[in-house]
Amino acid sequence: MxxxxxxxxxxxxxxxxxxxxxxxxxxxxxxxxxxxxxxxxxxxxxxxxxxxxxxxxxxxxxxxxxxxxxxxxxxxxKRAATAAQLAALDKANAARRTCPECKRDAGYVLPRHLGICLDCAQEVAA
Structure with missing residues (x-):
């Protein structure tokens, strides 16, 4: 050794x-x-x-x-997640994907430093 x-x-x-x-x-x-x-x-x-x-x-x-x-x-x-826990998780993830400007689901988690979707960020920058 x-x-x-x-x-x-x-x-x-x-x-x-x-x-x-x-x-x-x-x-x-x-x-x-x-x-x-x-x-x-x-x-x-x-x-x-x-x-x-x-x-x-x-x-x-x-x-x-x-x-x-x-x-x-x-x-x-491992413990299995209950239906209520899975529903709460889905709701939280949907909130992280919804743009507060255009109110649509961006399909990805919004960047925290922007706070809005990339399309809205480009419009604001232009």
């Missing part, structure tokens, strides 16, 4: 206070939120069980990065 990987190897949680693993070395039953979502699961009230740490050389964000892990054995299925 390389020095960098050994630096982040702490399965007992002595050094980092929670179990910590290097990139791609976590046990298979520990998953990130995205991995749980891909399996149509949610954490289900459990706290963070472990973390993955890795050194990042990403431009603008160098340093150590972390990903939090949850135990798939305690995960619950």
């Amino acid at each position: 390389s020095r960098i990987r050994a630096r982040f190897w702490d399965p007992t949680g002595d050094r980092y206070s929670i179990p910590t693993y290097p990139w791609q070395m976590a046990p298979p039953h520990l998953l990130t939120l995205r991995q749980l979502a891909a399996r149509r699961l949610r954490p289900g009230g459990q706290g963070v069980q472990a973390q993955i740490l890795w050194r990042s050389t990403r431009y603008g964000a160098p340093g150590v990065r972390a990903a939090y892990l949850y135990d798939v054995r305690f995960a619950l299925p």
Whole structure:
């Protein structure tokens, strides 16, 4: 194991206070939120069980990065949205697409910096 990987190897949680693993070395039953979502699961009230740490050389964000892990054995299925929740979401999205100037559905979410549809913005600019 390389020095960098050994630096982040702490399965007992002595050094980092929670179990910590290097990139791609976590046990298979520990998953990130995205991995749980891909399996149509949610954490289900459990706290963070472990973390993955890795050194990042990403431009603008160098340093150590972390990903939090949850135990798939305690995960619950995702809840389905009710009809009322879906209707409220549709209404909210329709309001974000309706231009206050011409009162029509633009077919896209209006840019917040303009507050009106692109056609009306061009007319105002001309």
